[in-house]
Amino acid sequence: MIKIKDVHKSYGDLKVLDGIDLEVNNGEVVCLVGASGSGKSTLLLCVNALEGIDKGEVLVDEISVHDKNTNQNELRKKLGIVFQQFNTFPHLTALNNVSLALKLVLKMSKKESNDLAEEHLIKVGLKEKLNHYPSELSGGQQQRLAIARALAMSPSYLLLDEITSALDPELVGEVLDTLRMLADEGMTMIVVTHEIPFAREVANRVAFFHEGKIHEIGSPKDLISNPKKIRTKEFLSKIL
Amino acid sequence: MNYSFTLNDLLFMSQGALITFVLTISSGIIGTFIGFFIGWARSSSSKIIFYLLGIYIDIIRSVPLILQFVLFNSFMAIAGYPMDPFLSGILTLSVYISGYVAEVILAGINSVPKVTRNSSRGLGMTYLQDFIFIVIPIGFKNIFPSWTGLMLGLMKDTSLIAVMGATPPELLRSSQIIINRVHEPILILLGAGVFYYVMCYLITYLAEKYEEKNHIKSMEIR
Ligand SMILES: Nc1ncnc2c1ncn2[C@@H]1O[C@H](COP(=O)(O)OP(=O)(O)O)[C@@H](O)[C@H]1O
Numbered sequence: 001m002i003k004i005k006d007v008h009k010s011y012g013d014l015k016v017l018d019g020i021d022l023e024v025n026n027g028e029v030v031c032l033v034g035a036s037g038s039g040k041s042t043l044l045l046c047v048n049a050l051e052g053i054d055k056g057e058v059l060v061d062e063i064s065v066h067d068k069n070t071n072q073n074e075l076r077k078k079l080g081i082v083f084q085q086f087n088t089f090p091h092l093t094a095l096n097n098v099s100l101a102l103k104l105v106l107k108m109s110k111k112e113s114n115d116l117a118e119e120h121l122i123k124v125g126l127k128e129k130l131n132h133y134p135s136e137l138s139g140g141q142q143q144r145l146a147i148a149r150a151l152a153m154s155p156s157y158l159l160l161d162e163i164t165s166a167l168d169p170e171l172v173g174e175v176l177d178t179l180r181m182l183a184d185e186g187m188t189m190i191v192v193t194h195e196i197p198f199a200r201e202v203a204n205r206v207a208f209f210h211e212g213k214i215h216e217i218g219s220p221k222d223l224i225s226n227p228k229k230i231r232t233k234e235f236l237s238k239i240l
Numbered sequence: 241m242n243y244s245f246t247l248n249d250l251l252f253m254s255q256g257a258l259i260t261f262v263l264t265i266s267s268g269i270i271g272t273f274i275g276f277f278i279g280w281a282r283s284s285s286s287k288i289i290f291y292l293l294g295i296y297i298d299i300i301r302s303v304p305l306i307l308q309f310v311l312f313n314s315f316m317a318i319a320g321y322p323m324d325p326f327l328s329g330i331l332t333l334s335v336y337i338s339g340y341v342a343e344v345i346l347a348g349i350n351s352v353p354k355v356t357r358n359s360s361r362g363l364g365m366t367y368l369q370d371f372i373f374i375v376i377p378i379g380f381k382n383i384f385p386s387w388t389g390l391m392l393g394l395m396k397d398t399s400l401i402a403v404m405g406a407t408p409p410e411l412l413r414s415s416q417i418i419i420n421r422v423h424e425p426i427l428i429l430l431g432a433g434v435f436y437y438v439m440c441y442l443i444t445y446l447a448e449k450y451e452e453k454n455h456i457k458s459m460e461i462r
């Protein structure tokens with residue numbers, strides 16, 4: 001379970017997160033929506049300690065993420081993260097993209113790590129691309145590679161930051177299909193997305209971000225079909 | 241005394257070219273080593289270290305190399321440790337090129353997108369694992385052409401060591417020695433130019449082959 005408690009964060013004078021409270025239960029998919037600059041990406045980075053926080057607390061399985069005594073490298077094994085772009089390691093083949101961290105972080109043998117990497121790449125439909133470099137893959141394939149790489153670490157949670165936003169429209173579907181599959185398997189996910197139909201279909205809850213706050217949160221039916229707050233309505237009418 | 245250009249002179253010049261090569265390789269290696277750590281320190285540490293090392297780089301890049309040779313040599317002599325000009329030449333060249341290498345290394349480190357580094361750290365890699373397995377290989381490919389350029393420049397700069405009369409003489413000074421006897425400056429300097437050209441060509445050729453093999457120019461991050 002992920003518990004985000006009154007998290008505040010500023011970059012210099014810019015207040016980016018202004019008291020975020022959010023609990024994500026195991027097996028739950030929470031989608032984050034909101035205008036660009038509202039702090040969604042920053043929140044994800046704070047959840048796996050790629051960014052520090054100024055105030056508040058993040059607990060992952062009751063471990064305090066930003067505590068000085070927490071081994072953050074250890075903690076990050078539980079939290080897979082995928083970004084909008086530049087996820088892949090351009091100097092490594094798809095197989096090595098996945099197996100590198102298995103060797104370095106999970107200390108697997110070469111054979112173990114390659115077998116596991118292959119298994120996960122096959123699962124996301126990249127069987128034919130094991131020995132291809134990222135530059136030889138389409139954007140959608142690169143994103144699926146990044147998902148496979150995260151999943152191979154057997155994380156308990158996935159943090160996904162607009163992973164379809166940089167893709168050509170015809171490639172979005174294949175990536176969303178992969179996410180549907182994961183949701184069906186019960187993976188716990190925090191998904192930043194602008195794909196409202198996807199959020200409506202897959203999310204257990206949707207949170208609308210506005211100026212560093214969760215302005216409104218609820219089931220997809222409530223938040224997307226019947227938003228209560230005026231800003232939520234405005235935002236949704238703009239992107240739908 | 242023989243006033244014409246002989247086979248021995250050609251051998252003498254070849255030996256000079258070899259010395260030039262040795263000077264380039266040794267100061268290139270030492271300078272790249274120093275520059276690597278300076279560039280790395282500037283990428284990761286505090287603002288204070290960033291600016292202090294920035295001053296080091298600025299000084300090195302603004303004082304003419306020939307002045308650095310003379311100053312360093314005189315300084316060591318005054319300090320009571322007169323140094324062999326050949327050795328002090330290598331040291332000066334190393335320090336000199338390290339300033340330029342440091343800038344290229346920093347550019348290489350910064351050429352790796354923050355997101356890519358967040359991806360590797362997000363998988364649980366440590367700072368050092370990310371640096372060694374992600375940043376160095378990606379950054380290296382990005383800066384390889386600039387680094388090769390620096391090494392070519394370094395090779396030509398080794399000729400400035402001639403002012404200190406270092407022995408064994410490198411290519412330019414061995415040419416001057418022959419000129420003093422043969423009085424055919426243009427011909428002999430042209431010959432020296434050919435030697436420099438061939439050596440540059442060799443380095444460029446090897447670098448290009450390497451780039452081709454590793455898809456360096458065509459490499460895209462995504
Ligand atoms: N590393 C950073 N340094 C300074 N400002 C940043 C940094 N990262 C993000 N910001 C700023 O924080 C605000 C929130 O950014 P972000 O979390 O990326 O929003 P979102 O993902 O919702 O678009 C933006 O105004 C952005 O410019």
Ligand SMILES: [Mg+2]
Pocket residue numbers: 037040041042161162
């Ligand atoms: Mg964002």
